[in-house]
Amino acid sequence: MARPPPDPQFVLRGTGAAVHTLHFSCGGQELDVPTLFSGSENGLIHVWNLKSHRVDRALDGHGRKSVYCVETMGTGDKLLSQGRDQRICLWDLAEGRTSVTDFVFTENVGFCRCSLLQVAQGRWLMAMASKALEEVQVLELPSKTSVCTLKPEVGAKLGMPMCLKLWQLSSGSQPLLLAGYEDGSVVLWNLSMAKALSQLGCHQEPVMSLDFDAEKVKGISGSSEKVLSIWSLNEQQNLQVYKTHNLVNAGISDITLRPDRKILATAGWDHRIRIFGWKKLKPLAVLDYHTATVHCVSFSDHKNLSERLLAAGSKDHRISIWSIYTDT
Amino acid sequence: VCCTAGGLDCSISFISHVLGKVCVHGRQKEILSVLVPRLTALTQSDCIWQRICWRLVECVPERWLEAVLLGFVQGAPGADVLSRLLGNLVVKNKKAQFVVTQKVLLLQYCHKTEVLQNLLGYLALDSVRRTLLIKVLQDLLETWGSSSAVKHSPLEQQLYISRAILICLSLLKQPEIESCRQELLMAMMEGVKCHLDSNLPQIRRLGMVVAESISSRINTDGPVLKFQYEEDGETRELKSLLMQTPPSSAVPSLLDHDRKDMTDSVLPSILETDKKSPTAAAMKLDEELDAELDSDDDLIPYDMSKDKELTTKAPVYIRDCMEVLTASGSEDVDKWEAAVKVLESLIRKNPAATKEVSVELAKILLHLEEKTCLEGFVELRQRAQVAVLTTDPIPVVKFLTSQFYSLNYSLRQRMDILDVLVLSAQELSCPKSHRKMKHSGAQTPGIQLLPESNSSKDWRKIVDERIKSKTRRFATGRSQVELVSGPNEFSAVAGHFFFPLLQHFDRPLTTFDLLGEDHLVLGRLVHTLAALMYLAVNTVAVTAMGKALLEFVWVLRFHTDSYVRQGLLSCISSILLSVPTEHLLEDMTEELLETQSWLGDVVEKDPDGDCRRLALHNLLLMENLKKKLSTTPS
Numbered sequence: 001m002a003r004p005p006p007d008p009q010f011v012l013r014g015t016g017a018a019v020h021t022l023h024f025s026c027g028g029q030e031l032d033v034p035t036l037f038s039g040s041e042n043g044l045i046h047v048w049n050l051k052s053h054r055v056d057r058a059l060d061g062h063g064r065k066s067v068y069c070v071e072t073m074g075t076g077d078k079l080l081s082q083g084r085d086q087r088i089c090l091w092d093l094a095e096g097r098t099s100v101t102d103f104v105f106t107e108n109v110g111f112c113r114c115s116l117l118q119v120a121q122g123r124w125l126m127a128m129a130s131k132a133l134e135e136v137q138v139l140e141l142p143s144k145t146s147v148c149t150l151k152p153e154v155g156a157k158l159g160m161p162m163c164l165k166l167w168q169l170s171s172g173s174q175p176l177l178l179a180g181y182e183d184g185s186v187v188l189w190n191l192s193m194a195k196a197l198s199q200l201g202c203h204q205e206p207v208m209s210l211d212f213d214a215e216k217v218k219g220i221s222g223s224s225e226k227v228l229s230i231w232s233l234n235e236q237q238n239l240q241v242y243k244t245h246n247l248v249n250a251g252i253s254d255i256t257l258r259p260d261r262k263i264l265a266t267a268g269w270d271h272r273i274r275i276f277g278w279k280k281l282k283p284l285a286v287l288d289y290h291t292a293t294v295h296c297v298s299f300s301d302h303k304n305l306s307e308r309l310l311a312a313g314s315k316d317h318r319i320s321i322w323s324i325y326t327d328t
Numbered sequence: 329v330c331c332t333a334g335g336l337d338c339s340i341s342f343i344s345h346v347l348g349k350v351c352v353h354g355r356q357k358e359i360l361s362v363l364v365p366r367l368t369a370l371t372q373s374d375c376i377w378q379r380i381c382w383r384l385v386e387c388v389p390e391r392w393l394e395a396v397l398l399g400f401v402q403g404a405p406g407a408d409v410l411s412r413l414l415g416n417l418v419v420k421n422k423k424a425q426f427v428v429t430q431k432v433l434l435l436q437y438c439h440k441t442e443v444l445q446n447l448l449g450y451l452a453l454d455s456v457r458r459t460l461l462i463k464v465l466q467d468l469l470e471t472w473g474s475s476s477a478v479k480h481s482p483l484e485q486q487l488y489i490s491r492a493i494l495i496c497l498s499l500l501k502q503p504e505i506e507s508c509r510q511e512l513l514m515a516m517m518e519g520v521k522c523h524l525d526s527n528l529p530q531i532r533r534l535g536m537v538v539a540e541s542i543s544s545r546i547n548t549d550g551p552v553l554k555f556q557y558e559e560d561g562e563t564r565e566l567k568s569l570l571m572q573t574p575p576s577s578a579v580p581s582l583l584d585h586d587r588k589d590m591t592d593s594v595l596p597s598i599l600e601t602d603k604k605s606p607t608a609a610a611m612k613l614d615e616e617l618d619a620e621l622d623s624d625d626d627l628i629p630y631d632m633s634k635d636k637e638l639t640t641k642a643p644v645y646i647r648d649c650m651e652v653l654t655a656s657g658s659e660d661v662d663k664w665e666a667a668v669k670v671l672e673s674l675i676r677k678n679p680a681a682t683k684e685v686s687v688e689l690a691k692i693l694l695h696l697e698e699k700t701c702l703e704g705f706v707e708l709r710q711r712a713q714v715a716v717l718t719t720d721p722i723p724v725v726k727f728l729t730s731q732f733y734s735l736n737y738s739l740r741q742r743m744d745i746l747d748v749l750v751l752s753a754q755e756l757s758c759p760k761s762h763r764k765m766k767h768s769g770a771q772t773p774g775i776q777l778l779p780e781s782n783s784s785k786d787w788r789k790i791v792d793e794r795i796k797s798k799t800r801r802f803a804t805g806r807s808q809v810e811l812v813s814g815p816n817e818f819s820a821v822a823g824h825f826f827f828p829l830l831q832h833f834d835r836p837l838t839t840f841d842l843l844g845e846d847h848l849v850l851g852r853l854v855h856t857l858a859a860l861m862y863l864a865v866n867t868v869a870v871t872a873m874g875k876a877l878l879e880f881v882w883v884l885r886f887h888t889d890s891y892v893r894q895g896l897l898s899c900i901s902s903i904l905l906s907v908p909t910e911h912l913l914e915d916m917t918e919e920l921l922e923t924q925s926w927l928g929d930v931v932e933k934d935p936d937g938d939c940r941r942l943a944l945h946n947l948l949l950m951e952n953l954k955k956k957l958s959t960t961p962s
Contacts, residue, residue: 003630004631248635248637283632284627284630
């Protein structure tokens with residue numbers, strides 16, 4: 001007899017608007033408080049204190065336009081946020097400050113979340129959808145110099161890039177980019193040559209989100225249909241479909257793998273969060289708490305394994321925090 | 329005659345005379361069935377025999393030429409044989425030309441397709457004769473495109489002409505078509521208009537198929553005309569005529585079209601999978617999986633039995649449904665869809681609540697338009713309307729019949745009103761126990777009146793259905809529940825259904841003119857009245873209804889549209905079947921006699937086959953009724 005699914009450990013209320021993006025910052029020094037950053041549709045970034053379950057600070061830097069991507073750069077002091085005001089802002093949050101130190105004007109009116117990858121101490125690569133319809137631009141931060149622009153070939157008809165993921169096989173090796181597009185295909189790009197290495201048509205509908213495991217060179221993508229597609233990279237750097245999984249209800253907004261690569265979580269349009277085992281995509285749990293579409297899911301980066309959390313932000317203005325499978 | 333081997337100087341003209349005389353007296357088949365195969369064999373390689381054959385036919389006197397020619401055309405096994413046998417007769421002889429190009433194609437329509445193919449193939453095989461072929465095509469198109477021909481000529485003739493057109497198109501080469509492209513285009517446009525205007529679906533389909541074929545031949549590059557219609561045996565056969573053998577120029581152009589369509593629709597999903605690596609990679613992954621099998625097993629899944637498909641909650645009260653349906657703007661489309669789906673069952677479960685809001689609900693449903701792409705929307709809406717009508721008949725019927733003749737409704741809405749009236753009448757006239765059984769399955773009314781109704785009703789079928797519905801079957805062996813009988817609910821309201829529809833049919837409105845352009849709606853109205861009349865059997869108002877309907881039929885009996893006439897004849901059938909015979913003969917003797925003479929006229933002179941058949945059935949019905957009355961003791 002299987003156990004009934006767990007309830008959320010606690011629920012954060014108070015954003016006042018649909019939550020589009022979440023990011024944990026809990027692995028820092030002991031003095032730092034475990035923090036969760038959330039970006040909402042009203043343009044505010046809330047900094048949640050996970051000990052008191054309250055908002056510490058609210059950052060307003062996107063002119064009341066929806067914030068759909070939040071990432072930390074290194075420690076919890078530097079924050080990057082992307083909003084629908086076509087800006088990517090860099091924040092300095094050390095010592096209680098809340099100022100935007102720099103910003104990048106993307107000129108892109110889409111919803112594609114940018115992707116960050118730390119390539120060296122103090123240097124990041126950021127991939128973002130750029131002004132032209134099908135293009136992805138990779139910048140180096142904090143210098144904001146353009147590394148390359150990835151244009152699909154003429155007539156490829158990929159549509160807008162929907163989701164991006166920068167990765168490297170091991171630190172120091174060449175960074176690569178995985179991009180999911182509007183026509184349902186995932187393309188692997190080589191940044192140094194600005195060339196597409198492989199393209200795989202995994203879905204009939206736009207790819208809404210993807211995540212990639214660099215160790216096993218296996219990735220998963222979800223779209224607006226009922227199918228989750230798991231694909232892998234072979235020695236020739238070619239993508240191929242490994243497995244597909246059918247869901248009960250259509251629509252996935254977000255997929256994320258836990259840092260220990262044991263489980264993954266999907267955020268669904270049917271208000272449910274689903275947990276799967278990563279190895280064989282075994283369905284493990286369906287977490288049914290929210291009353292509207294779940295927009296984002298995120299795993300925490302706690303060093304203490306038993307404290308690990310899963311956060312889900314939804315259109316019903318709430319963020320649910322779950323503690324699930326923390327003892328493995 | 330057929331075994332003269334030598335003797336080339338024997339008088340051919342004598343043989344021609346004999347042949348002609350025999351053929352004119354109707355013995356074409358016998359003599360030509362022997363003659364033609366012999367001549368075929370002989371003329372196969374021998375030029376002299378060919379000349380003999382030509383002389384033979386040329387010498388037949390004019391007055392017998394037609395019979396001989398027809399015999400040859402029907403008897404020859406192929407176009408090339410016909411060419412060998414007749415030579416250039418059509419070009420040399422005026423009478424032959426008339427017979428071949430005019431009479432067989434335009435004035436007669438009894439010949440089979442093979443005959444047409446032979447004839448037109450024969451015209452196509454020689455360059456001298458090809459000019460005739462083009463002229464033939466133009467004549468055929470002129471007939472095909474004339475609106476009076478479409479309205480008044482029988483369906484079989486129109487089919488015949490269409491076949492001839494398609495065969496001509498298939499035989500003509502591309503440069504020839506190019507030369508007369510303009511005329512073809514104009515003829516096609518006019519013809520399509522007349523055909524689509526018709527009320528009979530077969531004629532519309534014929535027009536569409538021919539127009540598509542013409543368009544495909546004159547526009548070899550670029551977009552081709554494409555209609556949407558249901559394919560059936562007839563259309564497939566017609567289309568196969570177009571894809572004939574000779575024109576090698578025609579077939580590639582069609583293929584080009586297909587290729588262009590395919591490249592446009594195929595998405596560029598390039599799957600770059602190396603042939604060798606999948607198996608290798610899969611094996612490697614399997615090995616890895618096997619090795620780490622243990623560590624995966626300690627993730628125990630939770631109970632996921634509650635994970636089901638998401639459904640929006642449908643409203644539970646009728647007034648809620650009405651609110652959702654009238655909400656403007658694209659608010660909650662899921663809720664709207666759910667409301668539409670659940671409305672019929674809500675109406676039937678809550679008759680009291682429905683009666684309070686019936687007219688308003690009927691109004692909402694009449695104006696309800698499809699907001700999302702909901703499957704079966706039209707049927708759902710219709711069933712909801714029928715449910716409202718049957719729950720609260722009188723006010724809703726008053727509303728609907730008044731709206732039928734109001735301004736600013738589309739033709740589709742008016743026809744929907746008629747359909748709903750018939751379906752509700754059928755439900756009301758059916759005893760309650762029968763209704764329950766019908767609802768459990770799909771709603772298949774005994775009289776097909778959902779769109780694209782088949783107008784012709786076999787009177788025998790009607791009578792059989794009536795008998796079946798009336799007989800009580802006594803249980804044999806198994807104990808069956810006796811069918812509960814109840815009062816006929818239609819009886820009280822039949823008049824309300826019927827008479828308002830008759831009131832204003834001759835009063836044209838600015839947007840709706842039954843007797844003018846909107847003859848399609850008139851046709852449907854007439855059929856609806858026939859159905860209502862039939863369903864009104866055993867009601868109190870039936871005699872009055874019969875009388876009014878007879879008058880209505882009398883006024884419209886010479887209408888030019890065959891669909892309307894078929895409807896009028898069904899009205900007569902319904903009257904004869906529903907009104908008790910005694911009342912018929914007492915109250916309506918004069919009208920019946922007049923109708924009988926009209927029916928006789930229709931049987932003889934009406935161009936439409938269905939009309940003639942229906943009129944004949946009506947006459948038989950009348951005879952039967954008279955006999956029945958005279959045999960039953962008074």
